[in-house]
Amino acid sequence: MRTADTLLAAAHRAGADRLDAQLLLLHAWGRSDPGATGRQRAWLLAHGDAPVPEAVAELFLALIDRRVGGEPCAYLMGSREFFGLDLAVDPRVLIPRPDTELLVEWALEVLVAASAEVAGTARQVLDLGTGSGAIALALKHRLPALQVDAVDASAEALAVARTNARALGLDVRFLQGDWLGPASGCYDCIVSNPPYVAAQDPHLAALRHEPLRALAAGADGLRDLRIIIGTAGTHLHGGGWLIVEHGYDQGPAVRALFADASFAQVGTRRDLAGHERCTGGRVIGGKPPPMVK
Ligand SMILES: C[S@@+](CC[C@H](N)C(=O)[O-])C[C@H]1O[C@@H](n2cnc3c(N)ncnc32)[C@H](O)[C@@H]1O
Known part of the structure; x- marks a missing residue:
């Protein structure tokens, strides 16, 4: 079974940004929490050798393909935080910007x-x-x-x-x-x-x-x-x-x-x-x- 680290390394080789890859792996794994992104990323960093279920690994690599193809992370994850609110977003709407x-x-x-x-x-x-x-x-x-x-x-x-x-x-x-x-x-x-x-x-x-x-x-x-x-x-x-x-x-x-x-x-x-x-x-x-x- 592949580990979190080997999957993140594969994403890096494919050209994905490190933060995007971490967020997409957490998302594919069902571990993303818009209110606690920092805590979830810290968990991922501390569990790099954790085995990742095969279905999660396949989903993650498919998301990475789409990300490298230019699709925004927010659409792939279906949400974006804005002014402390977790908002659903998809290609019907502009992704809210921090500005x-x-x-x-x-x-x-x-x-x-x-x-x-x-x-x-x-x-x-x-x-x-x-x-x-x-x-x-x-x-x-x-x-x-x-x-x-x-x-x-x-x-x-x-x-x-x-x-x-x-x-x-x-x-x-x-x-x-x-x-x-x-x-x-x-x-x-x-x-x-x-x-x-x-x-x-x-x-x-x-x-x-x-x-x-x-x-x-x-x-x-x-x-x-x-x-x-x-x-x-x-x-x-x-x-x-x-x-x-x-x-x-x-x-x-x-x-x-x-x-x-x-x-x-x-x-x-x-x-x-x-x-x-x-x-x-x-x-x-x-x-x-x-x-x-
Ligand atoms: C730049 S987006 C802003 C979305 C959101 N307010 C935000 O800040 O994330 C502009 C929005 O204006 C809408 N829009 C474009 N033309 C419009 C019009 N003539 N009347 C009303 N809304 C329009 C678009 O559908 C789009 O949702």
């Missing part, structure tokens, strides 16, 4: 501040292009009193998001449609991680396993950001925020779109790599939020 946690943190800041300004009211948030539900579910998980709506054009993506919401016991209203089309009424905060890659960008080739609709946005990558920034203001209460994620080199163009749409307090935050990643702005004037108990 998007910046957007969630910023939205939480403005929503907590809004709640402090008008105590006792239920804050309302809208997530545009929800995909797996990552942003909407992270916000609802952190601030359970929030009323969260989440839109996606893809019925398939919404099926994944609904499955995640059910599994996590989080009450989010999912709506199918084109950006702000399904939105009725006004929100305290609108968040979006829309597609923002230019259609001819060579990086798209490396992302071929993820839905193109989640990634590409016209010739300059700004098609969807233009629509969202140009139309979100009419669905925000006075003082409400729009916060969007964008490409590392799109900050100046996105700030110009916010200025054209008359947003105030426009600012950009950088991701851990130091790249401009999220831009937000505030609607000044307009209707104040209602006093909803």
Whole structure:
């Protein structure tokens, strides 16, 4: 019978990354636990000479073949951790990225501040292009009193998001449609991680396993950001925020779109790599939020 070490060595020879191979072996062995990846990897390192059942070894080597062929680890394992939540993912949805946690943190800041300004009211948030539900579910998980709506054009993506919401016991209203089309009424905060890659960008080739609709946005990558920034203001209460994620080199163009749409307090935050990643702005004037108990 093959051992964990001999299988990991075979994966290495096939060209697989060491961490990916460890995670896939734990997954094939039924020993992966999204909440305890570090502990599970430590177990694997300490049990390199453990015999691996033949069926597990075969499954592992098949997964390694697919990984070396370019399929993302998250799809092979069927899950990805985001903001402390274990989310089911498959090729119907974009795999949530760690950079998007910046957007969630910023939205939480403005929503907590809004709640402090008008105590006792239920804050309302809208997530545009929800995909797996990552942003909407992270916000609802952190601030359970929030009323969260989440839109996606893809019925398939919404099926994944609904499955995640059910599994996590989080009450989010999912709506199918084109950006702000399904939105009725006004929100305290609108968040979006829309597609923002230019259609001819060579990086798209490396992302071929993820839905193109989640990634590409016209010739300059700004098609969807233009629509969202140009139309979100009419669905925000006075003082409400729009916060969007964008490409590392799109900050100046996105700030110009916010200025054209008359947003105030426009600012950009950088991701851990130091790249401009999220831009937000505030609607000044307009209707104040209602006093909803
Ligand atoms: C970059 S993915 C973001 C997914 C998720 N919010 C996240 O951060 O992981 C963009 C999402 O926008 C959705 N989308 C694309 N065009 C849309 C449109 N016109 N209206 C609504 N959603 C759209 C895609 O289906 C995809 O789920």
